[in-house]
Amino acid sequence: MFEKQSHEGYRFPLDGVAQKTLVHGEKSLMVEFVLQKNTVLPLHSHPHEQTGYLVKGKIRLTIDSDCHTVMPGDSWCIPGSVVHSAEAIEDSVAIEVFSPVREDYLPKGA
Numbered sequence: 517m518f519e520k521q522s523h524e525g526y527r528f529p530l531d532g533v534a535q536k537t538l539v540h541g542e543k544s545l546m547v548e549f550v551l552q553k554n555t556v557l558p559l560h561s562h563p564h565e566q567t568g569y570l571v572k573g574k575i576r577l578t579i580d581s582d583c584h585t586v587m588p589g590d591s592w593c594i595p596g597s598v599v600h601s602a603e604a605i606e607d608s609v610a611i612e613v614f615s616p617v618r619e620d621y622l623p624k625g626a
Contacts, residue, residue, distance in 0.1 A: 517541060525623060526550075530557070532604070537621050544615040545622070551575065551604035559601040564614040566594040573608025577601075 519539045526534045532555030538546045551557075551573065559578070569591045577584045577592060579600045586592070594600050614621065 530555070533557070535621075537623050538611075540617055540622060543617065544613050545617045546611065546613050547621060549608075549610045549612065551602075551608045551610070553604055553607050555604045557602040559599055561597050561599045562618070563596045564616060564618055565596050566600075566612055566614055568592050568594075568610050568612040571609040571611060573610075574605040575608050575610070576603045576605055 517539055526536045529535055532552035534550040536548045538548055540546065570586045570588050572588050574588075575586045577586050577600070579592065579594050580598050584590075584592070585605075
């Protein structure tokens with residue numbers, strides 16, 4: 517599968533969060549998250565492994581009980597079913613990959 521860059525297809529699951537599935541295959545799915553400064557993604561967990569890379573901005577990422585200040589170029593991996601949360605300290609963009617595919621993140625008609 518190949519996808520060209522587009523400004524369409526964003527969802528807005530929370531105030532201050534724009535989310536777009538960039539591409540997906542049978543076993544993984546890649547998502548762009550655009551976070552406005554001071555946005556909080558509340559503590560949650562899901563069965564999917566989640567790896568990420570911060571493209572721009574600054575976030576505070578809590579994985580289980582460990583808190584990390586994340587800067588551009590930093591990356592992370594959150595095992596499935598581990599509680600985690602994030603707070604955007606600055607306007608930020610993160611790319612994350614989920615495995616297995618998050619069915620709830622698939623584009624309509626996929």
